[in-house]
Amino acid sequence: MDSNSRSDRSGIDGTTTRRRFLLGGGATAVTAGLAGCGSVLGGGSSSKEQITMLLTPGTPGDLRPRYKPVVDMLNDKVDGVDIEMKVPQNYSAIKPALESEQAEIGMDDVTLISNPDLMDVYGTNVTDGSAFYFSVMLVPPESDIQGRTDVEGKTWAFADRLSTSGSIFALYTLQQAGLDIGEAPTGPPGDFEGSWTDHNQAIQRVANDEADGATTWGGNGIPHIGAEYESDFPQRVKDKSSFLGNIGTETPTLRPIWWSFPIPKQPWYARKSWDSEKKQEIGEVLRNSSEEKLSEYYPDDYNTDSPAFTTLRDTSMETYQPVIERMNAVGIDPAA
Structure with missing residues (x-):
């Protein structure tokens, strides 16, 4: 994250207690928690459906180049979409962004675990053959x-x-x-x-x-x-x-x-309230992706030893049960 996006500066929204840590947040998390956002649903070309993909929280300058090939592939393979990457300030900013319909696609286990009914899951991320x-x-x-x-x-x-x-x-x-x-x-x-x-x-x-x-x-x-x-x-x-x-x-x-x-690597998901035929098309492209198909979109300086994505593998909430158990053990209620 950049110097203005540190979780220790901005805090984490919600009420914090030892046994119940709210994963949600409020409207402020939506506007302040997405690096470089502004009006997510506004702007851009009116002839294409604007779709916001939330990357796993991190340093924007590092993450965007790593995920650019998959975004370029989706924009090329799925007609009529304009997918834009956003980097959340922290994990607690993601769920409010989805609930307020300021984003369509995400890729983290914490948000999925907190409210699986909010998402349609595409699958678990696979890179270099490993999930x-x-x-x-x-x-x-x-x-x-x-x-x-x-x-x-x-x-x-x-x-x-x-x-x-x-x-x-x-x-x-x-x-x-x-x-x-x-x-x-x-x-x-x-x-x-x-x-x-x-x-x-x-x-x-x-x-x-x-x-x-x-x-x-x-x-x-x-x-x-x-x-x-x-x-x-x-x-x-x-x-x-x-x-x-x-x-x-x-x-x-x-x-x-x-x-x-x-x-297990992060799950990719789309918010359930997103009513678009593009949702299914994007899922099909992601699940049918491969290193060979993605390599077409690699820039000359892309680090192929550290890919962000290769394809997706079928998954379920049971896959993430070890994460849930550890969240509970350290005082985080994933259902809160």
Whole structure:
């Protein structure tokens, strides 16, 4: 996210308590929570149906180039549509945008879990043959932190408070290791200090000595992991990660101390109240997509080692049950 889109500056809409964290928000989340929005449904060519696609919250300058090939493919393959990408400020901005009909398509598990009746699900995202990704905890190579229990008394950087890989899974595993997570993610932790921003900023806080370690998702973390640590990766990561080709390509160089089990990648969905024949056509194009078909839309400088999308796989709410269980365990009520 850019400097004006940090979740710790803008806050998260709704009433926050330890056992009931409202995922919704209000009208303010719609206008303030979508980076670069303005009037979403207005403007553009009147001869085409204007469709807004909400990307997973993150840094707009990083996300838009990664998803541009799939948007270009949809605009080319589906007649009469003009699909525009928007980057939500945080996860709690997505549901209000859908409910107020300022967006048609989204792609995150938190919103789907919070109200599955609001969406028609297209499927689970697949990249490079894998429908899974990982949460990873990273520290500087020289750190004395070797495992989860060593996080006690340290300062830790997380992504968005509602990020599955950048917050929820990490808090759950720290809790399972015996640490008191206090009011986190909705308030201060107990046995450690924490900050919540986004995936990129979490890494930068470690680089700037503002945190002893960070939690992020594998696609963001693996480029920062030194190649010398690859031999120590759990077999599940070697088997199912789509991002191993990016290891050691970015600075700072960090060392992993924990990996999650494979997490199902984000579901793609359309709001149920969107009454358009284009909804089904878009779903068919997404489900029939392939790397070969998408490569036609790759710009010359596209990073094919870090694709955002290849195709969709059939999914159900049961696929995301492990996420629901961990949300409940750390005090987030997904149905609220």
